[in-house]
Each structure stands twice: as structure tokens, then as C-alpha cells.
Amino acid sequence: MAQQPNDPAEWLSIFRQQLDDVFHHIFDMRAEGGGYFEFLPQLDIYETTDFYVMEIDLPGFAESDIAVSMSGRSIRIEGVKKQEKVEGCISYYCLERHFGRFCRILEIPLLFDPDRFSKKYERGVLTVSFPRIKGAMDGN
Numbered sequence: 001m002a003q004q005p006n007d008p009a010e011w012l013s014i015f016r017q018q019l020d021d022v023f024h025h026i027f028d029m030r031a032e033g034g035g036y037f038e039f040l041p042q043l044d045i046y047e048t049t050d051f052y053v054m055e056i057d058l059p060g061f062a063e064s065d066i067a068v069s070m071s072g073r074s075i076r077i078e079g080v081k082k083q084e085k086v087e088g089c090i091s092y093y094c095l096e097r098h099f100g101r102f103c104r105i106l107e108i109p110l111l112f113d114p115d116r117f118s119k120k121y122e123r124g125v126l127t128v129s130f131p132r133i134k135g136a137m138d139g140n
Contacts, residue, residue, distance in 0.1 A: 010072055017071060021103065039098045045106075052112040052130040056104070059124035060097070066126060073114050075128065078103040 042057045056077060058066060066079040083099040108114045112130040119128045 014071060014074075039100055039102055040104065041098075041102055043104065050132050052109060052132070054106065054126075054128045056126045056128075057124065058121070058126050061121075061124070063121045066121065068117075068119055068126075068128060070114055070117070073108045073110075074105050075108060075114070075117070076103065076105045077126065077128070 044055045046053055054075070054077075058079065058081075061079055061081050065081060066077070069076045078101070080101045081099050108130055111132055113133050114130060117128055117130045119126065121127075
């Protein structure tokens with residue numbers, strides 16, 4: 001179950017952020033001629049004795065095309081991969097790669113510190129790690 005904010009101002013902040021996302025997405029689609037769609041990259045989430053780890057497959061993305069932000073205990077990972085323009089006429093026989101925008105918002109469990117996350121992007125995989133809160137391993 002997702003952690004619920006206690007502060008009404010945080011609810012408003014989350015709501016405002018979601019509305020902003022909807023409008024940005026709509027206007028981005030219009031600016032790009034409606035050619036971009038949203039997709040969900042594949043994701044693995046696991047826990048070690050010291051960390052909560054997310055690994056997201058993002059092949060073909062430049063690191064500058066990926067944004068990671070926190071709001072309370074929620075992490076937001078988003079990006080855009082644009083299809084390169086090809087001069088002249090082109091006829092695809094197969095087109096399976098994904099282009100466009102993605103946005104994933106995920107909750108961080110209470111045992112882990114959302115303020116001390118680290119991230120790295122290497123070989124098309126974004127890895128985001130959250131350290132375990134000291135003493136939280138045994139439920140203290």
C-alpha cells in the first residue's frame with residue numbers, strides 16, 4: 001500500500017505536480033505533431049541487506065534525457081527518447097524500438113531513506129539505490 005501524506009499541503013503539491021504532468025504531456029505531443037506516445041520501460045526492483053534498488057532499462061537514451069526527482073516517499077523517473085529524423089523516403093520492414101516519453105512514479109518503502117538516494121546510468125540501465133535506515137532492518 002502506498003504511503004499517504006499527512007500534510008494537506010503535500011496532497012496539494014502532489015495533485016499540482018500530476019496536473020502539470022498532464023498538461024506538459026499534452027502540449028509536448030502537440031509541439032511534436034502528436035507523433036510521440038508514452039511507454040513503460042522494463043523495471044526490476046529488489047532489496048539487499050543495505051539497499052532498496054531499482055534498475056530501469058533505458059537503451060538508446062542519453063543521460064541528459066532522463067530526470068529523477070523525489071516528492072515525499074515517491075520517486076519520479078521520466079524521460080524522452082526521440083526518433084532521429086531520416087532524410088528522404090523510408091519504408092520500415094520492422095519497427096519494434098520504443099520512442100517517446102515515459103514517466104514512472106514509485107513508492108519507497110518505509111525501511112529506506114528517500115533523501116539519500118544515488119543514481120547511475122551505465123550501458124543503457126539506470127540504477128537508483130536507497131540506503132536502509134539504520135536500525136530499520138529488524139523493524140526497530
